[in-house]
Amino acid sequence: xxxxxxxxxxxxxxxxxxxxxxxxxxxxxxxxxxxxxxxxxxxxxxxxxxxxxxxxxxxxxxxxxxxxxxxxxxxxxxxxxxxxxxxxxxxxxxxxxxxxxxxxxxxxxxxxxxxxxxxxxxxxxxxxxxxxxxxxxxxxxxxxxxxxxxxxxxxxxxxxxxxxxxxxxxxxxxxxxxxxxxxxxxxxxxxxxxxxxxxxxxxxxxxxxxxxxxxxxxxxxxxxxxxxxxxxxxxxxxxxxxxxxxxxxxxxxxxxxxxxxxxxxxxxxxxxxxxxxxxxxxxxxxxxxxxxxxxxxxxxxxxxxxxxxxxxxxxxxxxxxxxxxxxxxxxxxxxxxxxxxxxxxxxxxxxxxxxxxxxxxxxxxxxxxxxxxxxxxxxxxxxxxxxxxxxxxxxxxxxxxxxxxxx
Amino acid sequence: xxxxxxxxxxxxxxxxxxxxxxxxxxxxxxxxxxxxxxxxxxxxxxxxxxxxxxxxxxxxxxxxxxxxxxxxxxxxxxxxxxxxxxxxxxxxxxxxxxxxxxxxxxxxxxxxxxxxxxxxxxxxxxxxxxxxxxxxxxxxxxxxxxxxxxxxxxxxxxxxxxxxxxxxxxxxxxxxxxxxxxxxxxxxxxxxxxxxxxxxxxxxxxxxxxxxxxxxxxxxxxxxxxxxxxxxxxxxxxxxxxxxxxxxxxxxxxxxxxxxxxxxxxxxxxxxxxxxxxxxxxxxxxxxxxxxxxxxxxxxxxxxxxxxxxxxxxxxxxxxxxxxxxxxxxxxxxxxxxxxxxxxxxxxxxxxxxxxxxxxxxxxxxxxxxxxxxxxxxxxxxxxxxxxxxxxxxxxxxxxxxxxxxx
Numbered sequence: 075x076x077x078x079x080x081x082x083x084x085x086x087x088x089x090x091x092x093x094x095x096x097x098x099x100x101x102x103x104x105x106x107x108x109x110x111x112x113x114x115x116x117x118x119x120x121x122x123x124x125x126x127x128x129x130x131x132x133x134x135x136x137x138x139x140x141x142x143x144x145x146x147x148x149x150x151x152x153x154x155x156x157x158x159x160x161x162x163x164x165x166x167x168x169x170x171x172x173x174x175x176x177x178x179x180x181x182x183x184x185x186x187x188x189x190x191x192x193x194x195x196x197x198x199x200x201x202x203x204x205x206x207x208x209x210x211x212x213x214x215x216x217x218x219x220x221x222x223x224x225x226x227x228x229x230x231x232x233x234x235x236x237x238x239x240x241x242x243x244x245x246x247x248x249x250x251x252x253x254x255x256x257x258x259x260x261x262x263x264x265x266x267x268x269x270x271x272x273x274x275x276x277x278x279x280x281x282x283x284x285x286x287x288x289x290x291x292x293x294x295x296x297x298x299x300x301x302x303x304x305x306x307x308x309x310x311x312x313x314x315x316x317x318x319x320x321x322x323x324x325x326x327x328x329x330x331x332x333x334x335x336x337x338x339x340x341x342x343x344x345x346x347x348x349x350x351x352x353x354x355x356x357x358x359x360x361x362x363x364x365x366x367x368x369x370x371x372x373x374x375x376x377x378x379x380x381x382x383x384x385x386x387x388x389x390x391x392x393x394x395x396x397x398x399x400x401x402x403x404x405x406x407x408x409x410x411x412x413x414x415x416x417x418x419x420x421x422x423x424x425x426x427x428x429x430x431x432x433x434x435x436x437x438x439x440x441x442x443x444x445x446x447x448x449x450x451x452x453x454x455x456x457x458x459x460x461x462x463x464x465x466x467x468x469x470x471x472x473x474x475x476x477x478x479x480x481x
Numbered sequence: 482x483x484x485x486x487x488x489x490x491x492x493x494x495x496x497x498x499x500x501x502x503x504x505x506x507x508x509x510x511x512x513x514x515x516x517x518x519x520x521x522x523x524x525x526x527x528x529x530x531x532x533x534x535x536x537x538x539x540x541x542x543x544x545x546x547x548x549x550x551x552x553x554x555x556x557x558x559x560x561x562x563x564x565x566x567x568x569x570x571x572x573x574x575x576x577x578x579x580x581x582x583x584x585x586x587x588x589x590x591x592x593x594x595x596x597x598x599x600x601x602x603x604x605x606x607x608x609x610x611x612x613x614x615x616x617x618x619x620x621x622x623x624x625x626x627x628x629x630x631x632x633x634x635x636x637x638x639x640x641x642x643x644x645x646x647x648x649x650x651x652x653x654x655x656x657x658x659x660x661x662x663x664x665x666x667x668x669x670x671x672x673x674x675x676x677x678x679x680x681x682x683x684x685x686x687x688x689x690x691x692x693x694x695x696x697x698x699x700x701x702x703x704x705x706x707x708x709x710x711x712x713x714x715x716x717x718x719x720x721x722x723x724x725x726x727x728x729x730x731x732x733x734x735x736x737x738x739x740x741x742x743x744x745x746x747x748x749x750x751x752x753x754x755x756x757x758x759x760x761x762x763x764x765x766x767x768x769x770x771x772x773x774x775x776x777x778x779x780x781x782x783x784x785x786x787x788x789x790x791x792x793x794x795x796x797x798x799x800x801x802x803x804x805x806x807x808x809x810x811x812x813x814x815x816x817x818x819x820x821x822x823x824x825x826x827x828x829x830x831x832x833x834x835x836x837x838x839x840x841x842x843x844x845x846x847x848x849x850x851x852x853x854x855x856x857x858x859x860x861x862x863x864x865x866x867x868x869x870x871x872x873x874x875x876x877x878x879x880x881x882x883x884x885x886x887x888x
Contacts, residue, residue: 388880429572
């Protein structure tokens with residue numbers, strides 16, 4: 075069965091690079107013990123950039139998350155972001171907000187810009203206060219450089235940086251979109267995911283960056299799950315500084331808008347997949363495509379229920395084609411399901427045929443399950459809508475990492 | 482802090498015994514390979530009993546679950562139940578219903594009663610057909626005895642039978658309520674849990690058994706979670722055969738009704754706790770009590786979110802007082818939460834004090850976490866309602882069991 079997702083690309087994926095006008099840096103200042111782990115970083119645009127953000131829906135929203143949201147909402151402009159790992163500055167009361175604002179001010183002063191133009195992001199253990207002496211020291215060591223060390227500086231239990239750059243041509247001008255993020259655990263975004271940053275030199279028409287981000291986040295970051303837990307520090311921030319000097323991109327201008335949206339979607343999709351694939355303890359990326367659903371929302375819900383099922387995840391880790399768990403996960407949702415004509419494929423092999431076992435060869439299926447990427451395709455036979463979600467398997471290492479996280 | 486749950490008991494817990502007029506049996510017939518594992522069983526009442534049931538909300542409801550629901554709904558009477566383990570007879574199409582009905586008829590014939598008085602329950606792998614030759618052989622071996630082997634015969638990955646009996650006096654007559662169930666995995670009931678059976682010799686006023694069961698299930702079985710997955714075969718069935726010859730119990734008769742409800746609630750609560758405590762791979766029972774919530778629904782939601790969090794569960798397995806995860810789980814819900822004045826205790830030790838770390842001694846807390854039962858108490862400071870939920874820790878063994886379930 076052919077995936078419904080293959081289309082002609084109008085963008086090019088290129089090695090990670092900063093779009094025009096962006097500088098960054100990352101340092102190790104001692105927030106984490108391992109001297110090889112960068113633990114503070116920042117990002118800077120030569121001119122103020124249009125900014126948009128999506129933030130966790132967890133009621134215990136962390137101080138840096140609140141502060142960044144407030145800062146962006148003032149005038150939808152940012153010129154810099156400063157980030158740290160190891161300490162989330164979450165559930166830290168008034169002191170938390172004082173510390174977040176101090177971190178914002180320190181970075182702004184060093185960048186030589188107004189504090190109102192700087193966002194702050196923290197990730198790590200909840201409930202501990204930021205060690206402000208180290209934060210101050212870290213900011214003093216950061217420089218405006220061309221390196222990509224900030225993509226390392228935001229990681230926690232991630233095993234590698236997650237980055238991507240895409241480029242398009244708009245009326246003869248090259249526009250670059252670059253994204254990086256961290257993920258790994260407490261990943262079940264309802265608004266955004268842990269920390270994600272997407273920067274572009276595109277010029278975007280006023281007021282159109284936020285709806286574009288929100289729409290794409292719903293299709294990408296909000297469709298991944300590692301463990302069903304929504305973080306207090308979730309945040310995706312996007313900056314567009316206009317330095318590509320392209321004709322301004324607007325929803326009223328169909329072709330360029332679509333081209334940009336495709337390239338932008340590719341960045342968010344890649345980052346979302348990276349987070350799922352590098353979920354804590356993960357050995358396999360699981361992608362679920364749902365088709366012939368009654369509505370897009372139904373398709374998204376079913377896809378997410380499957381990648382979110384501990385039992386499905388453990389079976390995939392065990393390379394066991396236990397399709398009853400996929401069916402049980404589908405049936406747990408309130409999506410419209412044709413319960414007598416639901417079919418499932420695993421890596422293109424028929425697994426369930428019209429709600430009956432598809433008489434598959436267990437040996438062939440077992441072999442397919444050794445792949446590093448497992449694709450599940452579900453046909454709900456209830457309409458024409460499609461949806462997608464990503465997750466990972468549930469492994470001994472997930473338990474180990476989370477049984478010993480603070481030690 | 483004193484638990485809000487301590488009250489004077491009006492019932493007595495006694496060693497497991499069948500109420501008046503009930504017979505049962507369990508055999509090994511070969512559905513499971515291990516000859517020491519009973520795999521078929523039944524239950525019989527000398528006279529038709531009032532019957533009520535609650536069933537899975539999973540859209541892929543298994544054939545035996547559908548059949549039992551239909552049978553009970555006809556006239557709310559049952560005289561027998563026949564059960565098997567190893568094969569769930571779920572997602573088995575028309576053949577599944579034919580097999581379930583045949584199993585019902587075989588048992589009814591052997592019991593010498595009408596098939597319309599027999600319920601059927603199956604549990605095990607989804608998607609496989611019942612081996613009817615073995616089912617037939619099993620029924621031929623079952624007898625009407627006083628043993629409790631049926632409580633073993635329904636188990637899958639459970640490590641031990643889950644049983645309880647309570648007794649009360651109603652106007653000089655002894656009334657017995659006995660329950661048994663299986664649980665272990667795919668436990669996140671939205672209606673009932675895997676398989677639970679509660680039988681009593683009480684006489685209950687017409688039409689009052691079903692509302693009593695439904696109400697108690699909401700407070701007990703529906704408040705446990707092992708892994709967030711809702712089974713296709715969930716069912717709780719209760720029988721009341723009236724053979725205790727007590728004054729009929731009715732909601733209009735306050736004292737006796739309350740006494741019976743307390744004893745009935747004790748049975749369901751114990752079974753629910755047993756399932757949580759014996760969740761797949763579990764090493765610890767986790768009980769969460771929520772108080773000062775705006776509504777009972779809020780309290781139940783918050784309690785279940787905490788016991789349902791993989792991260793909280795893994796931290797408890799690791800005996801790590803990572804309270805940020807408890808706070809994050811609370812904040813994920815839409816319950817009314819006073820985010821600046823939420824407090825948490827672990828085994829009576831202050832952990833979070835008004836949304837700040839309670840300055841606890843890590844060594845003392847670590848010691849408390851070595852207990853086999855972990856009690857989390859949450860004060861939401863938002864009202865006066867309370868709620869409870871039960872779960873277990875997330876361990877390497879959960880992953881092992883579920884990576885290899887079909888092998």
